[in-house]
Amino acid sequence: MERFEQTKMEILKKKDKSSIQGIDKPILNLCNLINSKKDYFTTSSCSGRIVLIKDMIKKGPGLFLFRTHEKTSFEELKKELEKAIKETRGTILFKQEPCLVTISTRNLETQRNLFEIARNNGWKKSGIVTTDKKFIFELISTENISLPIAKNSKILLTDEFLKILVEKSNFNLEKSWEKIKRLEKLIEKI
Amino acid sequence: MERFEQTKMEILKKKDKSSIQGIDKPILNLCNLINSKKDYFTTSSCSGRIVLIKDMIKKGPGLFLFRTHEKTSFEELKKELEKAIKETRGTILFKQEPCLVTISTRNLETQRNLFEIARNNGWKKSGIVTTDKKFIFELISTENISLPIAKNSKILLTDEFLKILVEKSNFNLEKSWEKIKRLEKLIEKI
Numbered sequence: 001m002e003r004f005e006q007t008k009m010e011i012l013k014k015k016d017k018s019s020i021q022g023i024d025k026p027i028l029n030l031c032n033l034i035n036s037k038k039d040y041f042t043t044s045s046c047s048g049r050i051v052l053i054k055d056m057i058k059k060g061p062g063l064f065l066f067r068t069h070e071k072t073s074f075e076e077l078k079k080e081l082e083k084a085i086k087e088t089r090g091t092i093l094f095k096q097e098p099c100l101v102t103i104s105t106r107n108l109e110t111q112r113n114l115f116e117i118a119r120n121n122g123w124k125k126s127g128i129v130t131t132d133k134k135f136i137f138e139l140i141s142t143e144n145i146s147l148p149i150a151k152n153s154k155i156l157l158t159d160e161f162l163k164i165l166v167e168k169s170n171f172n173l174e175k176s177w178e179k180i181k182r183l184e185k186l187i188e189k190i
Numbered sequence: 191m192e193r194f195e196q197t198k199m200e201i202l203k204k205k206d207k208s209s210i211q212g213i214d215k216p217i218l219n220l221c222n223l224i225n226s227k228k229d230y231f232t233t234s235s236c237s238g239r240i241v242l243i244k245d246m247i248k249k250g251p252g253l254f255l256f257r258t259h260e261k262t263s264f265e266e267l268k269k270e271l272e273k274a275i276k277e278t279r280g281t282i283l284f285k286q287e288p289c290l291v292t293i294s295t296r297n298l299e300t301q302r303n304l305f306e307i308a309r310n311n312g313w314k315k316s317g318i319v320t321t322d323k324k325f326i327f328e329l330i331s332t333e334n335i336s337l338p339i340a341k342n343s344k345i346l347l348t349d350e351f352l353k354i355l356v357e358k359s360n361f362n363l364e365k366s367w368e369k370i371k372r373l374e375k376l377i378e379k380i
């Protein structure tokens with residue numbers, strides 16, 4: 001068995017163990033599809049998410065105050081914000097982050113092949129992370145929102161704005177999910 | 191002369207022509223330094239910026255309503271916003287984007303060398319964009335803000351929030367400039 005196959009087997013075994021929390025649903029099919037191809041396997045993924053995090057220079061424990069891979073509502077966001085400002089007086093950031101998937105591939109040729117397909121189909125921030133002898137690349141989409149939302153235990157924004165923020169974030173998540181579906185179709189053909 | 195040297199010479203000549211508008215000042219030294227190294231040349235760069243843009247699905251002409259590579263002030267932002275909402279009734283996005291530099295390099299080894307240095311020094315979103323026979327990579331930092339700021343010719347945010355937004359954006363630009371300075375020192379040693 002080649003080294004690539006061996007690493008793939010080991011990584012996929014590990015994943016099974018952690019799948020109680022699991023890969024988030026909208027990207028599960030894409031990951032399975034990539035893993036079914038002989039030249040590729042996924043090492044991490046996210047279908048897009050909405051989070052509240054502490055604005056810290058160095059990332060540390062307790063960074064996340066709220067995290068969801070699903071669409072949110074004004075009511076949910078408001079409730080989570082009220083909770084979060086009790087937890088910290090520091091600045092809290094709201095972030096809607098795009099879908100991403102990190103892929104390990106057999107060689108330079110198979111890497112370039114999938115990388116090009118993705119880049120040309122809306123995974124615009126994709127990049128190759130080449131470390132020593134491994135061929136790893138990240139496919140990342142573009143939808144993103146990021147702003148300070150609370151400070152000194154006060155919410156900085158009006159309810160009216162929070163509603164627009166929720167609407168736009170949900171729209172962006174949908175766009176991420178569409179891109180995932182489109183990439184699935186393209187990878188099926190490989 | 192090798193092909194790499196020839197392309198480098200041609201690209202750098204072209205740059206001179208466009209330098210009336212010029213490379214933005216905080217990243218000029220870094221670009222010059224990279225271009226002075228025999229194995230590298232820059233193909234594009236940005237020291238970080240603050241922009242107001244139309245929220246369009248397809249990017250088209252007239253996208254930018256305001257663009258600066260310098261720190262902004264509440265007064266300037268407010269003035270530009272008032273102008274922008276007269277120009278469009280659609281959603282306007284505020285974005286503070288991090289510093290970035292795109293670099294062409296001689297071969298895989300020199301590419302990996304500089305890429306690793308940058309990744310380990312805060313250029314966390316860096317990626318390699320390998321096309322066919324060229325070795326090109328982008329170094330991108332992480333500071334970023336992105337949110338809807340106006341809609342239906344109305345500013346969505348309070349003056350109080352706009353002031354926090356300006357403060358945070360200016361802080362992020364400074365962080366980008368520090369990263370540029372730090373990278374300069376590391377590249378000097380190559």
